[in-house]
Amino acid sequence: MGGSDLNQPMLKPVLIKRLRDFFAPVPALAWLAGILCAVLIEYQWGDALAVALYLPKVPPLFGATLVLKQPLLFPWAMLFVCLVYGVPIVLIGRLTAGPANRAAAALGRMPVWVSVLLHLLLLYIALHIWTETSDYRLQVAKLIMIAVMLTLSLNVINGYMGEFSCSHPGFMALGAYMASVFSLLLFKADRVFGAPVLPEAWGPYFFPLALAAGGMAAALGALVVAIPSFRTRGDYLAIISLAFMFIVKSAIENIDAIGGPRGLGGQPHWSTLPAVFAGMSLCIWIINNFVRSTLGKALNAVRDNETAAEAMTVNTRRTKMVAFLFGAFWAGVAGGFYAHEVRHVTPGGFGIQNLAEVLAMVYFGGLNSVVGSIVGAVSISFLSEILKPLLLYKWIVIPLILILVMIFRPTGLIAFRDFDPRRIVGPRR
Amino acid sequence: MAFFMQNVINALQWGSFYALIALGYSMVYSILMLFNFTHGDIFMTGAYIGLGVATALLALVAALGWSLPGWLLLVATIIISMFITSLLGVLVERVGYRPLRSAPRASAAITGLMIGIILEYGNLALLGTQRLSFPELIQTTTYSVGSVYFTNKKIFIVVVALLLMVGLHQFIQKSRWGMAMRAMSYDFPIVPLMGVSLNLIAPLTFAIGSALAAAGGILYGMAYPVLDPFMGILLGWKSFVAAILGGRGSILGAALAGFLLGFIEIFTTMVFPSTFRDLIAYSIILLILTFRPYGFFGQAHSTQLRL
Numbered sequence: 001m002g003g004s005d006l007n008q009p010m011l012k013p014v015l016i017k018r019l020r021d022f023f024a025p026v027p028a029l030a031w032l033a034g035i036l037c038a039v040l041i042e043y044q045w046g047d048a049l050a051v052a053l054y055l056p057k058v059p060p061l062f063g064a065t066l067v068l069k070q071p072l073l074f075p076w077a078m079l080f081v082c083l084v085y086g087v088p089i090v091l092i093g094r095l096t097a098g099p100a101n102r103a104a105a106a107l108g109r110m111p112v113w114v115s116v117l118l119h120l121l122l123l124y125i126a127l128h129i130w131t132e133t134s135d136y137r138l139q140v141a142k143l144i145m146i147a148v149m150l151t152l153s154l155n156v157i158n159g160y161m162g163e164f165s166c167s168h169p170g171f172m173a174l175g176a177y178m179a180s181v182f183s184l185l186l187f188k189a190d191r192v193f194g195a196p197v198l199p200e201a202w203g204p205y206f207f208p209l210a211l212a213a214g215g216m217a218a219a220l221g222a223l224v225v226a227i228p229s230f231r232t233r234g235d236y237l238a239i240i241s242l243a244f245m246f247i248v249k250s251a252i253e254n255i256d257a258i259g260g261p262r263g264l265g266g267q268p269h270w271s272t273l274p275a276v277f278a279g280m281s282l283c284i285w286i287i288n289n290f291v292r293s294t295l296g297k298a299l300n301a302v303r304d305n306e307t308a309a310e311a312m313t314v315n316t317r318r319t320k321m322v323a324f325l326f327g328a329f330w331a332g333v334a335g336g337f338y339a340h341e342v343r344h345v346t347p348g349g350f351g352i353q354n355l356a357e358v359l360a361m362v363y364f365g366g367l368n369s370v371v372g373s374i375v376g377a378v379s380i381s382f383l384s385e386i387l388k389p390l391l392l393y394k395w396i397v398i399p400l401i402l403i404l405v406m407i408f409r410p411t412g413l414i415a416f417r418d419f420d421p422r423r424i425v426g427p428r429r
Numbered sequence: 430m431a432f433f434m435q436n437v438i439n440a441l442q443w444g445s446f447y448a449l450i451a452l453g454y455s456m457v458y459s460i461l462m463l464f465n466f467t468h469g470d471i472f473m474t475g476a477y478i479g480l481g482v483a484t485a486l487l488a489l490v491a492a493l494g495w496s497l498p499g500w501l502l503l504v505a506t507i508i509i510s511m512f513i514t515s516l517l518g519v520l521v522e523r524v525g526y527r528p529l530r531s532a533p534r535a536s537a538a539i540t541g542l543m544i545g546i547i548l549e550y551g552n553l554a555l556l557g558t559q560r561l562s563f564p565e566l567i568q569t570t571t572y573s574v575g576s577v578y579f580t581n582k583k584i585f586i587v588v589v590a591l592l593l594m595v596g597l598h599q600f601i602q603k604s605r606w607g608m609a610m611r612a613m614s615y616d617f618p619i620v621p622l623m624g625v626s627l628n629l630i631a632p633l634t635f636a637i638g639s640a641l642a643a644a645g646g647i648l649y650g651m652a653y654p655v656l657d658p659f660m661g662i663l664l665g666w667k668s669f670v671a672a673i674l675g676g677r678g679s680i681l682g683a684a685l686a687g688f689l690l691g692f693i694e695i696f697t698t699m700v701f702p703s704t705f706r707d708l709i710a711y712s713i714i715l716l717i718l719t720f721r722p723y724g725f726f727g728q729a730h731s732t733q734l735r736l
Contacts, residue, residue, distance in 0.1 A: 164535055224715070232722035235464070239673040240718055242666065243711040250708035261704075352662055356542050363539045395550035399543035403525065406540045410532030 025428045026093050030100035032122040034093035038085045039129040046084065046133065053080050060137050064386035097428075104427040115425045124277050131273060139341070142271060144381045145280040146337050151361040151377035152287050152370065153330035158359075159367035159415075160291050161323045162303030163233065167225050167241035168331050168358050170248035171218040173350035175332025176339035177258055179214030180267050183207070183340070188268060200268070207270045211279070211336040218332025219325040221248065226324035230317050233306070245355065252347040263346030264339075271341035279337055283330055288370045288419050290326065299323050300368070357384075360402055366412030370419035376412065431576040436699050437692075442583050442652060444691025445590035448684045449645035450668035452597060453638025455675065455683035459614035460634045463534055466541035467521050468642060469665010470548040473658060474517060475643025476563075476650045477552060479510040483564050483647075499567040500585075506566065507589070507647050511640035518639025519632040527631070545661070552658040560657060563650035586648045593644055594684050597637070601680060606633060670714060676724030686725065690714075 046058040053076040059066045062085070063077030107115040131138040150172065157165045185193045187203040198206070225241045232240070253261045290296050298319045301309035310316050339345045357380070365376020380398070387394040405413065450472050457465040465471075483506045490497055525540040570581045601607035609625045610633070621627050649664075650656060671690045675682025690710065697709040718724070 158535065164538065228715075228719050228722070232718070235458075235673055236718055236722055236724070239670055240715060242670065243715045243718075246707050246711045247715070250705070250711070254704050254708060352666060356546065359539060359542065363536060367533075367535075392550050392554045396547050396554070399546045402543045403540050406532070406536045406543075407528045410529055410536040 023094065025101065026097045027100050027104045027426070027428045028119060028424050029104050029122075030093045030096045031089070032119060032126065033096050033100065034089035034091070035126045036122060036129075037092045038088040039126050041088055042084045043129050043132060049080060049083065053077075055080060058133060060134050061140065061382070061386050065389055068387070068389040101427040104425065108426055112422055112425070116421050119425050120281055124274070127277065128273060138273060140381075140385050142273060142276045142341050143338075144378055145276045146271075146334050146341065147358075147361060147377040147381045148280055148374050149283045149330055149334040149337070150358055151365065151373040152283060153327045153334065154358055154362050155365075155367065155369070155373045156287060156291065156299070156323055156327040156330075158362055159369070159373075160296065160299040160303065161320065163229065163241075164235070164238040165225065165241045165324075165327075166238055166355055166359075167222070167244045167248075167328075169350040169352075169354040170241075170245035171221060171328040171331035172335035172338065172354070173248050173252060173345075173347065174221045175211075175214035175218040175335030176345045176350070177214075177252060177264060177335075178217035178332070179210040179336030180264050180339045180345060181258060182210040182213045183268055183270070184264075184266065188266060190266060203268055204270055204275075207275060207340070210270075210340075211333045214336035214339075215329040215332035218328040218335065222324045222328030226321050229320050229324065245350075249347045249350055259346075261347060263344055263349075265344035267340050267343045267345075269340065269343060271337045276337055276341070279333065283333070284370065284374070285421075287326075287330065288421070291370065292418070295319065295322060360398075363412050364402055364405055366415035366417070369412070369415050369417040371417055372412055372414035375414055432699075434577045436695050438577070438579050438583060440692040440695035441587050441688070442691075443695055444688035445587055446645050446649050446664060446687075447668045447671050447690050448687025449590055449593065449641050449648070450665060451671040451675065451683040451687040452594065452680060453642050454669055454672035455680055456610075456634050456638045458672065459680075460610060460617075461526070461530070461631055462617065463526060463537045464541070464669065465521070465526070465635065465638065466538050466665075466669075467525065467545045467548065468541075468638065469661035469663075469668070470545035471514065471518060471521070471639045471661070472642040472646045472649075472665060473656075473661030474548055474552065474646075475510060475514040475639065476646030476656055476660070477556070477561075478513050478517075478643060479506055479647035479650055480561060480563055480656060482506045482509045482513070483566060487564060487566075503566040503585075503647075503651075507644055510647055511643045514643035514646075515636035515640040518635035518637075518642075521639075522632050522635040526635075527628070530627075545665075549658045549661070556658075560655050563647075563654040563656060565654070566651075582651050586652060589644065589648060593641060597641070598680065600637075606630075610634065670711075674714060674717065674724050676726035679724070679726035682724060682726035 042058065050056075050058045055063075055066070055073060055076055059077055059080060063073075063081050067074045067077050104115070107118065127141060131141050150168065153171075154165070154168050157163055181193075183203065183206075184190045186197045186206065187200045189195050221244070224247075225237070225244050228240050229237050252258065258264050291299065298309065298314045301312065301314050302316050302319050306316055309319075361376040361380045362373060363376075364380055365374070366372025383398055383401070384394065387397055390397060409415075450468060453468050453471070454464060457463060457468075483502070486502050486506060486509075490502065521541075521544055525544045526537055529537040529540060567581065567585070571578055572581070573579075601610060609620070609630055612620045612623075613625065613627070613630050649660075667690060668687060671686040672683045674690070675684070675686035693710045693713055694706055697706050701709060
């Protein structure tokens with residue numbers, strides 16, 4: 001593996017070291033307090049401040065889109081971002097570091113889930129307030145969280161098990177269509193499926209079931225890729241998975257009952273912010289536990305040397321099977337969320353383009369790393385959102401960034417890193 | 430029977446494109462053990478370069494007042510475009526692959542994909558969204574044998590593709606450069622110690638692969654004159670499938686598998702509705718790979734990969 005020698009600390013300038021020392025004692029709880037303050041300030045006085053700073057409205061994505069459209073507003077947008085986000089987060093974060101550390105230490109004496117849940121709750125509240133101001137923000141946030149799930153699930157196969165699987169759009173399509181059919185069949189009066197079987201008000205409670213159905217469908221489809229993987233690896237498996245992706249797309253195009261090439265629309269809008277947030281948190285939690293379990297270590301063993309793993313009593317077949325089905329399941333769930341968010345899915349949307357995006361997210365963020373996947377998914381989706389005013393040139397800038405990352409950090413930004421929630425929620429120093 | 434023969438001719442033409450592109454994948458693979466995912470887009474760029482060269486040649490000939498036969502212009506276009514596109518291939522190797530030679534294989538695949546996206550959108554940014562049409566260099570003449578019809582273009586396409594393949598085979602088998610390449614694919618780490626520089630052989634491989642892709646692009650432009658910046662994606666990925674199906678690093682296998690893929694696709698549309706083409710073609714490939722996991726001519730290399 002080429003990853004270890006790349007992670008050595010480089011010579012850091014003094015200023016960065018000073019800053020790091022200054023912020024080192026700030027625990028996650030204090031940062032969350034700062035973020036909460038910032039979003040509250042924006043919610044309360046954002047509009048007034050935007051008017052005062054000659055901005056047309058509160059910049060939805062930290063002013064980046066606005067600046068690209070109207071470069072002259074750059075100083076004002078930066079000032080806005082600094083005043084609303086920068087100053088409160090830094091100030092409150094640093095000032096509350098002491099009490100927050102004590103609180104984190106107190107929480108540390110309780111079971112770890114209490115502390116994690118509290119952090120997640122605070123994060124959710126901040127996100128909720130942040131997305132309250134604009135629907136655009138809300139959708140971007142939801143799509144980013146769906147991308148996180150998708151990237152994580154691909155990282156299980158490509159990063160942890162070291163296969164080059166190209167079938168993820170296929171799994172996602174299976175999940176999206178299965179979940180859509182489930183919800184349309186049971187809860188919506190639809191042109192194809194007729195009157196609803198159950199009252200529509202029950203719908204949201206059955207949403208997890210629809211997602212699970214989507215995940216199951218994707219996992220079932222993954223058998224097609226998992227079984228050949230017993231005999232072959234690497235490039236041949238890449239082709240098999242690629243063929244699977246084309247087959248799924250083509251099969252959906254040929255089934256008229258679910259819309260064929262025109263796509264399937266009219267799904268109920270169940271992918272609300274809490275639902276997606278809960279789904280993403282659950283996904284991160286389960287996948288993180290999975291890759292840190294014995295089975296997860298077996299994945300790494302299969303990647304690094306299959307024969308040696310077999311000799312060390314790792315059941316390689318079972319390991320591969322579990323990894324593929326598990327990764328596919330979460331891709332299917334992400335697909336279900338996606339279908340109920342955009343509410344119109346077409347087979348053309350799950351093609352090569354989608355594959356390139358999700359591969360980019362995985363390899364940008366870092367292989368074999370949960371944090372890396374989160375960083376990769378968030379940064380690539382965010383970049384592609386804020387660079388929209390560049391139109392075509394967006395697709396020249398993003399690939400360039402990725403090429404540079406690949407050249408200077410071939411395994412991705414944060415690769416081969418363990419993600420330990422205890423360390424994140426715990427006190428510093 | 431005539432219907433069948435008609436489809437054989439169509440399949441030969443369609444398979445030529447796949448085979449020409451697949452050769453590039455296979456050559457790069459046999460030397461560097463890497464897949465050049467930019468290849469489909471190099472094919473597209475080659476077609477556009479061919480369009481530019483053809484237009485320039487036509488303008489030049491008109492300005493000089495000469496009257497040259499169309500086929501001469503076409504051959505000149507193919508040769509000049511192959512040369513220019515091979516420079517692009519060298520550039521791709523230099524920028525995207527050389528810095529990543531010791532990196533995980535998947536990282537190089539990602540840079541390849543990204544360079545491909547840059548080529549697509551760079552093209553779109555340069556030339557705008559209007560569809561350009563390949564100039565007609567030779568007049569279409571239709572011949573018929575019995576009730577089977579074929580045009581001179583189809584014959585030209587298949588013949589040029591076959592000639593290029595034979596030429597490549599001769600180059601690899603007979604020339605000293607070809608010998609160096611074969612040695613490199615046989616034993617990657619040792620050959621540089623024998624005084625054959627990898628930094629020479631790798632760009633050469635990319636150059637030859639790109640030149641073949643450019644020839645494929647021009648032939649494609651002859652058959653389907655309306656060019657599109659995204660036309661390389663699907664064709665490229667399908668040829669990638671053909672390259673693997675032939676057995677990795679096997680030149681003969683890649684060419685044969687390219688034609689096979691063409692035949693499968695054309696003949697499924699003969700029997701089934703055309704929307705089933707991908708479904709059936711890929712199901713067949715899946716079956717083949719399930720029973721012959723290393724392709725037609727591939728050897729079961731050690732399953733250990735450089736990730």
